[in-house]
Amino acid sequence: MRALRWAGPNANLLILLGVALVLLWHFGAFSPRTISKLPNLCVFLANAFPPDPEPIPVLLGSMLETVLIALAGTTLAVLVSVPLASLSSRSLFTAPVTSFFRFLLSVIRTIPAILWALLFVITVGFGPLAGVLGTAVYSIGYLGKLLYEAFDAVDRDVLDSVRISGAGKLALMRYVVIPESANYIISQAIFMFEYNVRASTILGLVGAGGIGFYILSYVQVLDYRSLTTALLVVLAFVVAIDVASSRLRSKFLPS
Amino acid sequence: MRISLRDVSFAYRPGRPVLSSVSLDIESGEVLMVLGRSGAGKTTLLKLAAGLLKPQSGSVVYEGLQVDGRRSRAIAYVPQAIGIVENLTVLENALLGALGGLSLFSQVVGSFPREAVSRAKDACELLGLGDYVNVKAKELSGGQKQRVAIARALVQGAKIVLADEFVSQLDPLTSLEVLELTRDLRTQGIGFAITTHDVHLVPKFGDKVAVIRDGRIALHKDASNASVEEVLSVF
Numbered sequence: 001m002r003a004l005r006w007a008g009p010n011a012n013l014l015i016l017l018g019v020a021l022v023l024l025w026h027f028g029a030f031s032p033r034t035i036s037k038l039p040n041l042c043v044f045l046a047n048a049f050p051p052d053p054e055p056i057p058v059l060l061g062s063m064l065e066t067v068l069i070a071l072a073g074t075t076l077a078v079l080v081s082v083p084l085a086s087l088s089s090r091s092l093f094t095a096p097v098t099s100f101f102r103f104l105l106s107v108i109r110t111i112p113a114i115l116w117a118l119l120f121v122i123t124v125g126f127g128p129l130a131g132v133l134g135t136a137v138y139s140i141g142y143l144g145k146l147l148y149e150a151f152d153a154v155d156r157d158v159l160d161s162v163r164i165s166g167a168g169k170l171a172l173m174r175y176v177v178i179p180e181s182a183n184y185i186i187s188q189a190i191f192m193f194e195y196n197v198r199a200s201t202i203l204g205l206v207g208a209g210g211i212g213f214y215i216l217s218y219v220q221v222l223d224y225r226s227l228t229t230a231l232l233v234v235l236a237f238v239v240a241i242d243v244a245s246s247r248l249r250s251k252f253l254p255s
Numbered sequence: 256m257r258i259s260l261r262d263v264s265f266a267y268r269p270g271r272p273v274l275s276s277v278s279l280d281i282e283s284g285e286v287l288m289v290l291g292r293s294g295a296g297k298t299t300l301l302k303l304a305a306g307l308l309k310p311q312s313g314s315v316v317y318e319g320l321q322v323d324g325r326r327s328r329a330i331a332y333v334p335q336a337i338g339i340v341e342n343l344t345v346l347e348n349a350l351l352g353a354l355g356g357l358s359l360f361s362q363v364v365g366s367f368p369r370e371a372v373s374r375a376k377d378a379c380e381l382l383g384l385g386d387y388v389n390v391k392a393k394e395l396s397g398g399q400k401q402r403v404a405i406a407r408a409l410v411q412g413a414k415i416v417l418a419d420e421f422v423s424q425l426d427p428l429t430s431l432e433v434l435e436l437t438r439d440l441r442t443q444g445i446g447f448a449i450t451t452h453d454v455h456l457v458p459k460f461g462d463k464v465a466v467i468r469d470g471r472i473a474l475h476k477d478a479s480n481a482s483v484e485e486v487l488s489v490f
Contacts (some may be wrong), residue, residue: 072461075285120378153429155336155337155338157334157336157338158338158339158340160305160307160334161331161332161333161334161338161339161404161407162338162340162354163330164305164306164307164330164332165328165331165352165354165355165407165411166328166354166355166356166411167351167352167354167355167362167398168359168362170359170362170363171354171357171362171363174362174363174365175340175343175347175351175354175365176340179340179341179342179343180340180341180342182342183342198481252271
């Protein structure tokens with residue numbers, strides 16, 4: 001007993017390591033076939049460096065398209081998720097109404113963004129519009145949930161005192177719920193945009209526009225040097241947006 | 256004009272009544288001070304009077320109509336946390352009192368008639384908030400926030416203001432200022448029901464006093480006839 005107590009956090013770490021090793025073994029990480037392929041990684045790395053600077057102008061343009069897809073998708077999602085979150089908020093509506101809209105948001109969240117993009121590629125054809133719609137619908141599911149939880153937390157006393165002055169549900173939403181949650185809405189919208197920039201980089205894999213199309217093409221033609229360039233462009237944009245986003249969000253969140 | 260509570264009983268949990276057979280009138284044009292220990296049921300009483308809670312038995316009536324917490328523009332409710340919207344300006348908060356008189360469309364697009372805007376500005380001016388109309392409520396002091404809540408009640412055209420622990424979070428000087436304001440507004444026909452723990456405010460600011468103890472009205476009389484000792488004896 002004393003030995004176990006002494007082990008403390010080290011014991012937990014050992015258990016975690018053991019579980020990880022067992023799982024890796026289960027998925028064949030230590031099989032002779034896998035180990036024999038390890039040199040391929042070295043071949044890949046050798047072929048991937050140095051990055052090829054030639055496609056940089058094209059990649060910058062397509063990365064900008066990815067950012068615009070994320071921006072348009074997030075904007076659309078905010079516009080739709082605010083009313084849907086209001087209809088899901090128990091501060092404003094009764095249980096049958098909120099349950100229906102919460103279920104709807106849950107269904108939307110179940111389907112990943114790339115699958116939504118694929119559905120819109122089928123519906124509206126290849127191109128960034130499918131990306132925008134895919135990103136928007138997926139984000140509605142997430143933002144909707146985050147926002148209705150914030151709306152639920154609005155002080156009931158404030159709602160009551162305005163309700164008693166004769167305000168209807170829509171007025172309560174416009175003058176109490178949204179102003180009281182404004183900082184949170186902005187902060188979550190910025191976070192969603194940041195997330196969508198990262199998520200949108202792979203939308204091109206299904207033909208929904210952006211840099212993903214080039215990433216897929218470079219993999220298919222084994223042009224690993226251009227692939228490295230594309231990944232570095234993505235990294236630069238994502239890091240820059242992450243930094244800008246966290247600075248911007250800190251202005252809207254309580255310190 | 257009055258809110259009449261008749262034989263009102265209320266319990267949040269079955270078998271544990273907060274108020275039992277309470278009968279009380281809250282009149283316009285006078286200040287009723289409601290006292291009682293913490294948990295005595297003062298807030299519940301005000302919420303019942305505002306129609307925000309429904310009594311399990313008895314009735315709450317204003318001018319012959321059951322109070323139901325909606326569209327009862329003659330009644331304003333100021334909760335303990337003041338109940339103003341921190342991210343709106345002073346004028347916008349005051350204008351919330353005019354929402355009840357607008358159509359659904361006007362409520363949503365925020366189209367307030369000039370008369371309502373001018374009424375809101377007048378109310379802010381009257382309450383010493385004239386220089387703050389465009390300031391966000393979150394930037395105000397506690398006393399100023401209380402004034403905003405009163406301004407909204409004035410714009411609403413309320414005849415009775417139900418104010419929960421109205422001055423409990425203010426410093427003594429500010430609370431005296433706010434209470435003097437309520438006394439002045441009484442002359443305009445506006446009535447107040449103010450819950451408080453402070454017995455000493457009763458003779459100076461109350462027209463009537465009611466003490467709640469064990470869920471019942473232990474004392475209800477004119478404030479001028481109630482000494483501090485008498486109030487304390489039933490507290």
